[in-house]
Amino acid sequence: MSITERELLAMIERIFPQRADGLELGIGDDCAAIRPSPGHETLITVDTLIEGTHFSRKYTTPRDLARKSMAVSLSDIAAMGGAPRFALLSLNFTRTVDRRWIGAYLKEFRSAAERFGCVVAGGNVALAPRDLSVTVTAVGEVKRGRRVDRSGARPGDAVYVTGTPGDSALGFDLLRANRPRYRQWERRLMARHTRPEPRVAWGRALANKKIPSAMIDISDGVAIDLRRMLAASGVSARIGLFNFPLSKEAARIVETKGEAVWRRILSGGEDYELLFTVPPGRVKKLERLIAEGSVVAARIGQTMEGRGSLTVADRSGNVLALEHEGFLHGSE
């Protein structure tokens, strides 16, 4: 085998900090013990990335996987308006990775946590027979009364999205093509897939200012995640592609390949941007935040009375038909 338990535990002890604010007891005991901040709720979420379902080592370095596994869980904290505090890692490695791979993964996992003010407080390592996988439990907190659920949208709210969704899916298509060479602009799209950025600061800024009525992160595509938010809130929505915030790289692909690319942009997933609704009375406050650069977001539509349906108008104003079924990675 590639690494002994002793080496692995020594590596873990070396890499992860034992002391941090609010951490009563870190890695090395049966549990981590954390001290919740007074006046806050604790947020907790868990996500798993499995090789062959969510990533391939062909396109994903251990550092990319570390960042992405952290990003996926922290994005859920961001979507509630929370601040990340602690992360626990369950690493199921296989005999096909060596100590260098594991070391690179763990070091970058720590760095990724630190960048978001998050401390690695515990975890678990095991040898899996075949599938390499990582499960990250993220713990965050949000001031009482500031939490943003996905169920709070009301008819007449504006629909906003952060960043430029769709880049991740288009980048993934480029990766999958596995060409010997890529152009600079193509690499930028690919990096959007391999190194997504959880929108922690934007989510907190929005929640602290009490701007969104509902919020969700985009893991399975704007269309599916917006439908989830609409269903949870009991409203419908119409979005238009005329003002949709495309990156210039994505716009270039739409120009070349035509309008069909929009389906991929709206349904591709793994953007980890935030999708949120804003009551009319708070739109001005949001637009100020956007103008000063505290949040990067664009208005894409409007909610209305209804039971969770989504209408998408293309850039000519015609209704665009989209697949309706939910998406479970690897199950289609």
Add this chain to the structure above:
Amino acid sequence: MSITERELLAMIERIFPQRADGLELGIGDDCAAIRPSPGHETLITVDTLIEGTHFSRKYTTPRDLARKSMAVSLSDIAAMGGAPRFALLSLNFTRTVDRRWIGAYLKEFRSAAERFGCVVAGGNVALAPRDLSVTVTAVGEVKRGRRVDRSGARPGDAVYVTGTPGDSALGFDLLRANRPRYRQWERRLMARHTRPEPRVAWGRALANKKIPSAMIDISDGVAIDLRRMLAASGVSARIGLFNFPLSKEAARIVETKGEAVWRRILSGGEDYELLFTVPPGRVKKLERLIAEGSVVAARIGQTMEGRGSLTVADRSGNVLALEHEGFLHGSE
């Protein structure tokens, strides 16, 4: 494929409760939101069971796996003296399990949680290419000042263990023999492997009375986990097998197969009993708890000055040699 995402999500919604004390927001949003109890620390732990490493479906029904996956994580909460509050499940299923299997697993997972006052607050489902695995994050709490770490043992403490360790390993050997028929007493041992009981009530009783100086749960065998506790505490210990609490089933195997069975009993693992040390001044209080039946535990040895070494005296008083290396499931 065996189950669609829609069916799976409907099943999850049907099975898991949305409301519980301290649960601000349950399954169905980006995160669960929980309200910590004032004056308490939050305990958190994560454990994974992987088919082929930790279990085989040949010997493990979905109900057994549900109970065991819950038990393994709750045992860590018990070992800190905590009360379980919430659990999050990451289920990586494969195409080799059908909706009946998943339904049976999820229902028993809920029941197992409820038995320990624990609420399933969130999770994640994904389709894995090959390895079926479950990762359970358990969240508990303990009153400030009552938490029991593994590092608190001092020279001169008594060493105690709950229940009858070794049964699980002996039961596993019987299971693995895969015989067409078993006797009643053999089935009892096998059940100790397939349906371990986390010692939540005992752990809490001990911590509430401030009895242990250190505590750990036995996942990898008395010998290895005791060494871990000794190393964390910076003491050595001597234990004797003369008064070791054997079940009558295990005693029967020792009688038949001889003293070599002791190595298996001490190093087999997966007992999920509690191992703890007690300062001399608190032994009387503990013996009262044991006498009244609030805790089932037996004294097996004594700590002393030292640097983490463990001496085991067999029933004739001779030193028993044991393997020293740590144990990572599946990595030997």
